[in-house]
Amino acid sequence: MDGAAPATVRRALDSREALPGTGGFAGELSGALVRDVLGRYPIFSEPEDPTTWSFDHRDLTNPRLVPAGCRRTEAGDEQVWTLPELPLVSSRTEAIKSVRAAVEGQLSALPEDTPVAFSGGVDSAALGAYLDGPLYVTGFPGSHDIEAAQSAAQLLGKDLTVIEVSHDVLEAAIPEVARATSRTNAMDVGIALPLYLTAKRAAADGYDTLAVGQGADELFGGYEKITRAPDDHRVAADTVRGAAREVIATLADQLPRDVLxxxxxxxxxxxxxxxxDVVEASLRLPENLLVSPRGERKFAFRMAVREWTPDPIAFREKKAVQYGSLIARELDRLARQAGYKKRMDDHVGQYIASLLD
Structure with missing residues (x-):
């Protein structure tokens, strides 16, 4: 079992408890494959044969991902867990306190020297400010992420390792990431590349884990489309709270890419x-703590982590990693230099696929 003790997962299966106090799980239990409600760990099997399975799709001939919250047997996939509807906390003070306690509880449980993928935004800074491990940032020279990480590290008084990307490094890493994730679209590869390059450097420095800030945007209302509900066409929900839950459901597709x-x-x-614990705290937040009356996204999260994260970082807005690192821009440049013009359908994706041939 990946991510949790089998006994814990068995209790969650018997009780149908969606949030049993784990960081996610996936694995085989009593002849069935299971994956937690958010899909925090990937698990794959051959179609119609759950006895042939792996945590890595490359081990299988025709891998099929187990859906989040499901139990897979020879009879098919059964939805066991769904994201719970929890009562909202009416007190702003108590809500922020509960988020702070949940986040700090998890950070305090990590080894202090855990390295951190650090882009200078509030999510990674909350980790980097609390832990004493090395900080790593990846991007092209002059990128927003490198500049943001350098200024944040200076505010925290911590050393920062900068991994500057070149076209040669990027082109060599593209097929490695595409094969590892089984994805060739520009968005997924653009997001996974800086994670991969950061992790490679941390591994070369002797670390076997890397702390990442994934999940905060989805759980705490960090996306602009959440703030605009119901007027944003990118979400179907008609409330901010509903849009946030809709976005949380997308983690099941995103996280396998990052983990792999x-x-x-x-x-x-x-x-x-x-x-x-953090998920549960987020699900109890009213809309005005996801997005403040002044339009500040992730408001409760920012207020919670300012206990140990300086305000200039806690309330900083940051670009998505594929743009802040300039990876997306340079992927497009490499594609066009290779003859894949913008007028072509999915020109970057075609370029990425060509590197696998």
Whole structure:
């Protein structure tokens, strides 16, 4: 069992408890395959044959991902766990306190020297400010992420390892990431590449884990489309709270990409912000603590972690990693230099696929 003790998963299976106090799990239990409600760990099997399975799709001939919250047997997939509807906390003070306690509880449980993938935004800074491990940032020279990470590290008084990417490094890593994740679309590869390159450096420095800030945007209302519900076409929900739950459901597709990229680089991801305790605290937040009346996204999370994260970082807005690192821009540049023009359908994806041939 990956991520949790089999006995814990068995109790969750018997009780149908979706958030049993783990950081996620996936594995085989009593002849069936199971994957937690958020899909924090991937597990695959051959179609119609759950006895032939693996945590890595490359071990299988025709891998099929077990859906989040499901139990897979020869009879098919059964939805066992769904994201619970929890009563909201009416007190702003108590809600923020519960988020702080959940996040700090997970950070305090990690070894202090755990390395951190650090981009200078509030999510990774909450980890980097609390832990004493090395900080790593990846990007092209002059990128927003490198500049943000350098200024944040200076505020925290901590050393930062900068992994500057070149076109040669990027082009060599693209097929490795595409094969590891089984994805060739520009968005997924652009997100996975900086994670992969950061993890490779941490592994080369002798670390076998890497702390990442994944999950905060989804859990705490970090996306602009959440703030605009119901007027944003990218979400179907008609409330901010509903849009947040809709976005949380997308983690099941995103996290296998990240986990597989990090493992391919030689480290095991540590995602303290995705622990059940943090998830539960987020599900109890009213809308005005996801998005403040002034439009500040992730408001409760920012207020919670300012206990140990300086305000200039806690309330900083940051670009998505594929843009902040300039990876997306340079992927496009490499594709066009290779003859894949923008007028072509999915020109970057075609370029990535060509590197696998």
């Amino acid at each position: 990229a990090l493992r391919a680089a030689g480290v095991e991801p540590v995602a303290p912000l995705l622990h059940d």
